[in-house]
Amino acid sequence: MDVGTAEAVESAGPDARTAALYARDATCRGLGITLDEVGTGRARMSMTVSAAMVNGHGTAHGGYLFLLADAAFSYACNSYGPVTVAQAAQVTFLAPAAAGDELTAEAVERARSGRTGIYDVTVRDSAQKVIAEFRGQSVMLAGRPQAG
Amino acid sequence: MDVGTAEAVESAGPDARTAALYARDATCRGLGITLDEVGTGRARMSMTVSAAMVNGHGTAHGGYLFLLADAAFSYACNSYGPVTVAQAAQVTFLAPAAAGDELTAEAVERARSGRTGIYDVTVRDSAQKVIAEFRGQSVMLAGRPQAG
Amino acid sequence: MDVGTAEAVESAGPDARTAALYARDATCRGLGITLDEVGTGRARMSMTVSAAMVNGHGTAHGGYLFLLADAAFSYACNSYGPVTVAQAAQVTFLAPAAAGDELTAEAVERARSGRTGIYDVTVRDSAQKVIAEFRGQSVMLAGRPQAG
Amino acid sequence: MDVGTAEAVESAGPDARTAALYARDATCRGLGITLDEVGTGRARMSMTVSAAMVNGHGTAHGGYLFLLADAAFSYACNSYGPVTVAQAAQVTFLAPAAAGDELTAEAVERARSGRTGIYDVTVRDSAQKVIAEFRGQSVMLAGRPQAG
Numbered sequence: 001m002d003v004g005t006a007e008a009v010e011s012a013g014p015d016a017r018t019a020a021l022y023a024r025d026a027t028c029r030g031l032g033i034t035l036d037e038v039g040t041g042r043a044r045m046s047m048t049v050s051a052a053m054v055n056g057h058g059t060a061h062g063g064y065l066f067l068l069a070d071a072a073f074s075y076a077c078n079s080y081g082p083v084t085v086a087q088a089a090q091v092t093f094l095a096p097a098a099a100g101d102e103l104t105a106e107a108v109e110r111a112r113s114g115r116t117g118i119y120d121v122t123v124r125d126s127a128q129k130v131i132a133e134f135r136g137q138s139v140m141l142a143g144r145p146q147a148g
Numbered sequence: 149m150d151v152g153t154a155e156a157v158e159s160a161g162p163d164a165r166t167a168a169l170y171a172r173d174a175t176c177r178g179l180g181i182t183l184d185e186v187g188t189g190r191a192r193m194s195m196t197v198s199a200a201m202v203n204g205h206g207t208a209h210g211g212y213l214f215l216l217a218d219a220a221f222s223y224a225c226n227s228y229g230p231v232t233v234a235q236a237a238q239v240t241f242l243a244p245a246a247a248g249d250e251l252t253a254e255a256v257e258r259a260r261s262g263r264t265g266i267y268d269v270t271v272r273d274s275a276q277k278v279i280a281e282f283r284g285q286s287v288m289l290a291g292r293p294q295a296g
Numbered sequence: 297m298d299v300g301t302a303e304a305v306e307s308a309g310p311d312a313r314t315a316a317l318y319a320r321d322a323t324c325r326g327l328g329i330t331l332d333e334v335g336t337g338r339a340r341m342s343m344t345v346s347a348a349m350v351n352g353h354g355t356a357h358g359g360y361l362f363l364l365a366d367a368a369f370s371y372a373c374n375s376y377g378p379v380t381v382a383q384a385a386q387v388t389f390l391a392p393a394a395a396g397d398e399l400t401a402e403a404v405e406r407a408r409s410g411r412t413g414i415y416d417v418t419v420r421d422s423a424q425k426v427i428a429e430f431r432g433q434s435v436m437l438a439g440r441p442q443a444g
Numbered sequence: 445m446d447v448g449t450a451e452a453v454e455s456a457g458p459d460a461r462t463a464a465l466y467a468r469d470a471t472c473r474g475l476g477i478t479l480d481e482v483g484t485g486r487a488r489m490s491m492t493v494s495a496a497m498v499n500g501h502g503t504a505h506g507g508y509l510f511l512l513a514d515a516a517f518s519y520a521c522n523s524y525g526p527v528t529v530a531q532a533a534q535v536t537f538l539a540p541a542a543a544g545d546e547l548t549a550e551a552v553e554r555a556r557s558g559r560t561g562i563y564d565v566t567v568r569d570s571a572q573k574v575i576a577e578f579r580g581q582s583v584m585l586a587g588r589p590q591a592g
Contacts, residue, residue, distance in 0.1 A: 063212075071209075088239065094407055281554060359511025384537065
């Protein structure tokens with residue numbers, strides 16, 4: 001399978017497309033973010049907070065909490081086939097996380113209208129405590145037909 | 149100067165406090181995010197998008213764009229002394245960035261009311277093109293007196 | 297029952313508290329917004345778009361769509377007893393509404409942490425089409441003990 | 445001047461277009477919201493909080509604060525000519541307002557990219573105290589050419 005082009009990714013089946021996206025996802029691979037599950041309009045990813053992800057206050061940097069949620073959002077909204085990107089996102093931080101915590105982000109589609117989608121992502125620690133709630137607004141890029 | 153404790157950071161002057169925060173900021177140091185300027189209620193930070201910061205679509209991961217903005221926000225809202233954390237944030241992505249781009253995030257305070265603050269952060273590339281607009285809501289932690 | 301004071305409202309049972317809040321809610325009563333259902337952490341309200349709620353483009357003013365969602369959010373987060381107010385909110389408009397449309401806003405609690413709560417509100421028309429998605433962040437006011 | 449159609453509004457000059465939009469704006473006219481100033485990418489509107497705009501806690505309903513900001517946002521983003529609508533908005537409530545308060549909403553454009561715009565609106569009372577900060581994301585409707 002040639003996954004070197006976006007066109008190849010789109011014409012492949014959902015599993016192959018997702019695998020190709022992940023294979024090229026230097027961010028997730030580099031940070032050890034795993035794609036645990038993906039389906040139409042949803043995805044679940046996990047990340048262990050490393051010592052390198054801590055801020056000056058000694059807790060997990062909010063930027064990494066957002067990044068994990070944003071990654072799950074991205075796989076959920078790209079599950080339909082056409083290239084889809086984040087247009088906006090909002091996050092509320094509910095509890096701090098610490099180095100060593102294993103976090104899971106669960107993204108589910110909330111609504112779709114035309115090329116716009118709304119996805120909710122909940123970030124939890126291994127005790128199922130909610131660390132952050134994220135809502136993303138996606139847009140499918142024009143001229144990118146739905147893959148078969 | 150002992151910068152090993154939060155108490156020491158708060159009782160130090162603004163420059164020493166900021167330096168101590170940055171010295172312990174594994175995230176910013178690890179990603180090469182530099183603190184170019186900081187003042188009361190404002191901060192400017194820079195980051196070069198590395199090959200490790202790219203997503204499956206081949207552009208800079210939105211999570212890293214947010215992280216840069218969030219970092220500038222954090223230094224701006226901690227400039228007053230008391231430990232201040234992000235409670236919520238919203239970001240709009242206006243243009244993609246690519247590996248090699250040098251990005252700058254400029255954070256300015258927009259409003260304060262009690263322990264809550266609103267900060268706006270604009271992320272630009274080296275051609276001054278706006279990549280993302282971020283707005284963060286901060287909260288000063290209770291029981292942390294303003295440093296002298 | 298004396299519902300003339302906030303103290304009386306808080307010490308009353310949930311149904312009496314809600315009824316007292318609604319009795320004094322000039323906005324909802326004036327706009328014909330009905331409180332169809334309320335429970336712990338949730339509420340459902342309805343509003344018919346009147347000719348007076350239209351903007352210059354001939355569609356329902358987004359401000360009124362937000363207001364309906366915000367009202368449902370308010371009854372949901374005040375269902376616990378202590379006076380609770382909106383601190384921030386975000387809305388995405390997915391489809392226009394027109395004069396004569398009967399809209400329903402359904403608010404559910406998504407998360408709580410300390411005195412902060414997150415509530416999601418979906419606004420639908422009578423055909424169950426989603427018109428808007430709203431997320432609100434609430435805060436319980438300090439020094440207002442939970443009612444018995 | 446025939447202002448009965450959107451086409452007429454778009455082909456008119458900026459002042460005539462704005463006047464026509466306002467003439468048909470049942471919401472703003474009905475609530476006594478005045479359009480004090482409008483320019484390219486900006487607008488200022490005012491509203492006096494009436495007794496009918498109060499919630500069950502005795503303060504101005506957040507929905508009306510949002511509505512005022514949203515209205516100013518709308519005139520600012522429609523100042524370019526093509527029909528432009530709100531796609532999303534975020535508001536932070538910083539201080540309560542009361543019946544009788546005269547509020548002003550000042551909308552300014554923050555960024556534009558393609559058909560998307562970002563506008564910031566600050567709502568102040570007559571003592572210039574900031575009541576709310578609003579950020580809106582607009583989208584120009586496709587197939588609506590810029591008026592001459």
